[in-house]
Amino acid sequence: TAQIETHEFQAEARQLLQLMVHSIYSNKDIFLRELISNASDALDKLRLESFRDKSLDVDIDDLHIDLEVDRVARTLTIRDNGIGMSRDEVVGLIGTIAKSGTGELIKKLREAKNADGAAAGELIGQFGVGFYSAFMVADTVTLLTRKAGQTEVTRWSSDGSGTYTVETVTDEPDFGVGTAVTLKLKPEDAEDQLHDYTSESVLREIVRRYSDFVTWPIRLRTEKTKDGKTTHEWETINSRKALWARPKDEVSEEEYREFYKHISHDWLDPLRTISVKVEGTFEYQALLFLPSRAPMDLYYRDAKRGVQLYVKRVFIMDNCEALIPDYLRFVKGVVDAADLSLNVSREILQQDRHIQLMRRRLVKKVLGAVKEMMTDDRVRYDTFWREFGRVVKEGLVEDPDNRKAILDIASFASTHSADDLTTLRDYLDRAKDGQEHIYYLTGASRSVVENSPHMEAFRAKGLEVLILTDPIDEFWVEQVGEYEGKKFTSIAKGQVDLDTGDEESDSEEKVDESSFDKLREWLKTTLSDHVKEVRLSNRLTTSPACLVGDTHDIPPALVKMYQQAGQ
Numbered sequence: 347t348a349q350i351e352t353h354e355f356q357a358e359a360r361q362l363l364q365l366m367v368h369s370i371y372s373n374k375d376i377f378l379r380e381l382i383s384n385a386s387d388a389l390d391k392l393r394l395e396s397f398r399d400k401s402l403d404v405d406i407d408d409l410h411i412d413l414e415v416d417r418v419a420r421t422l423t424i425r426d427n428g429i430g431m432s433r434d435e436v437v438g439l440i441g442t443i444a445k446s447g448t449g450e451l452i453k454k455l456r457e458a459k460n461a462d463g464a465a466a467g468e469l470i471g472q473f474g475v476g477f478y479s480a481f482m483v484a485d486t487v488t489l490l491t492r493k494a495g496q497t498e499v500t501r502w503s504s505d506g507s508g509t510y511t512v513e514t515v516t517d518e519p520d521f522g523v524g525t526a527v528t529l530k531l532k533p534e535d536a537e538d539q540l541h542d543y544t545s546e547s548v549l550r551e552i553v554r555r556y557s558d559f560v561t562w563p564i565r566l567r568t569e570k571t572k573d574g575k576t577t578h579e580w581e582t583i584n585s586r587k588a589l590w591a592r593p594k595d596e597v598s599e600e601e602y603r604e605f606y607k608h609i610s611h612d613w614l615d616p617l618r619t620i621s622v623k624v625e626g627t628f629e630y631q632a633l634l635f636l637p638s639r640a641p642m643d644l645y646y647r648d649a650k651r652g653v654q655l656y657v658k659r660v661f662i663m664d665n666c667e668a669l670i671p672d673y674l675r676f677v678k679g680v681v682d683a684a685d686l687s688l689n690v691s692r693e694i695l696q697q698d699r700h701i702q703l704m705r706r707r708l709v710k711k712v713l714g715a716v717k718e719m720m721t722d723d724r725v726r727y728d729t730f731w732r733e734f735g736r737v738v739k740e741g742l743v744e745d746p747d748n749r750k751a752i753l754d755i756a757s758f759a760s761t762h763s764a765d766d767l768t769t770l771r772d773y774l775d776r777a778k779d780g781q782e783h784i785y786y787l788t789g790a791s792r793s794v795v796e797n798s799p800h801m802e803a804f805r806a807k808g809l810e811v812l813i814l815t816d817p818i819d820e821f822w823v824e825q826v827g828e829y830e831g832k833k834f835t836s837i838a839k840g841q842v843d844l845d846t847g848d849e850e851s852d853s854e855e856k857v858d859e860s861s862f863d864k865l866r867e868w869l870k871t872t873l874s875d876h877v878k879e880v881r882l883s884n885r886l887t888t889s890p891a892c893l894v895g896d897t898h899d900i901p902p903a904l905v906k907m908y909q910q911a912g913q
């Protein structure tokens with residue numbers, strides 16, 4: 347007869363379990379993600395092992411993960427036909443926690459628990475405790491397993507208190523290779539419609555949310571009653587479309603579009619698809635999309651932003667801000683990293699060096715894709731810039747390392763054309779020889795800027811002026827300073843030399859400036875509350891006078907923004 351052994355959990359494992367059983371974790375649904383991810387790993391391992399060890403007699407053509415519910419007994423079973431575990435492995439792997447940082451977690455959990463049970467829950471969620479998360483929803487957990495290549499079947503069972511039992515079983519002669527984890531669900535969850543894990547719709551929803559792109563089929567045993575007859579069938583409930591993991595040329599445009607719509611909830615097609623695959627010590631794949639229209643909440647401070655993060659096809663989080671800077675917050679997509687813990691928290695992501703490298707690479711890819719679009723599909727580029735240019739320009743301030751790259755893909759209204767925007771490259775190509783400046787004027791709208799008296803001399807001399815009308819323009823243009831060695835120069839500030847090298851226009855008669863001294867003095871006294879200084883100028887052609895800011899004055903649009911912000 348089978349010998350049942352009772353073991354104690356290793357000390358840390360026991361402490362952790364206890365804290366978990368008694369914590370209120372707001373997101374206990376993740377237990378299913380954890381168990382499915384273990385099953386998926388086990389299938390990956392079996393497939394790999396069968397390639398390596400040809401003598402291993404296993405069938406890898408029908409690998410899957412099954413979910414089966416018994417409503418009467420209130421059990422949920424997660425069954426895989428993967429690599430399985432030997433008896434020793436069960437004791438070693440399930441009875442202990444080998445994860446680094448466990449001690450630290452327990453300490454933090456204790457502190458948090460004294461203050462607030464929910465905070466403890468959040469910590470558990472962040473650390474992730476894999477298999478043990480089953481105890482958040484189950485009174486007892488039973489695991490039955492058979493390792494590939496072996497005949498012995500092992501049963502492990504625990505109620506999450508200090509001990510567990512293991513036995514080698516003989517009552518399951520037909521148990522195939524793989525592992526079945528059966529949860530005796532807590533009775534209280536039966537009352538909670540959203541967390542009744544015997545409900546088909548609840549299971550479907552959790553799988554869709556957390557495990558849709560697991561590459562193995564996740565099948566649910568469904569029950570249908572027709573004409574008084576009940577039938578069962580296995581229905582695959584995940585889409586398995588890990589498009590990013592498939593070679594680019596094997597995925598159709600149509601599939602990319604559908605996927606984009608699925609993750610973005612947009613009903614328009616994306617403007618551009620960017621697929622990234624990086625191999626080496628820190629492997630990842632990304633599938634990013636530029637939408638064709640700015641979302642309503644692009645400028646809301648609390649808007650959701652960022653891409654989805656997966657670790658080896660297992661969904662980890664939505665709106666992962668750490669992977670995409672704020673000024674590219676409209677980018678949608680998925681990043682799948684091979685070497686991250688399933689349980690990375692947002693805090694850890696913000697500090698992780700690999701994540702920072704990844705982010706830099708993704709930024710380059712996005713900016714590169716826009717640049718490509720500029721040359722190979724100008725119409726799309728124009729749409730892009732119209733929808734997102736204002737946001738991208740924030741990057742000129744936010745991300746100094748990429749200033750040049752951002753200016754390269756930027757375009758601006760200018761006096762050169764009433765309809766078309768110009769790139770800085772084109773501006774410089776049109777500039778006269780010897781022009782050391784990129785002239786610009788900021789203002790609330792194109793017509794305000796065009797009708798500014800500051801424009802007169804520039805118009806008269808045929809000098810092109812950029813018309814900058816976005817509030818953000820005031821910020822970056824000051825900070826960025828130059829493009830390809832040419833200085834951004836406001837035509838509304840200080841003394842602008844009209845340095846065109848264009849000699850003939852300097853042949854105007856010289857006036858005797860001192861003859862205006864009396865008029866200047868009078869104007870200065872009369873307007874003393876409003877102006878600092880009154881100067882003679884050669885920049886006006888038809889207007890008699892204009893207001894000029896000091897080179898270091900706060901630009902008017904900024905003054906307005908500060909006022910609006912209540913400062």
Ligand code: ADP
Pocket residue numbers: 380384385388426428429430431439440475476477478524525
């Ligand atoms: P992690 O998955 O992070 O290693 P878990 O607590 O989820 O931590 O699982 C612990 C270990 O138990 C796994 O690493 C694996 O070796 C083993 N294990 C868990 N579930 C299964 C399974 N379904 N099939 C085979 N091995 C499993």
Ligand code: MG
Pocket residue numbers: 380383384476477
């Ligand atoms: Mg796991």
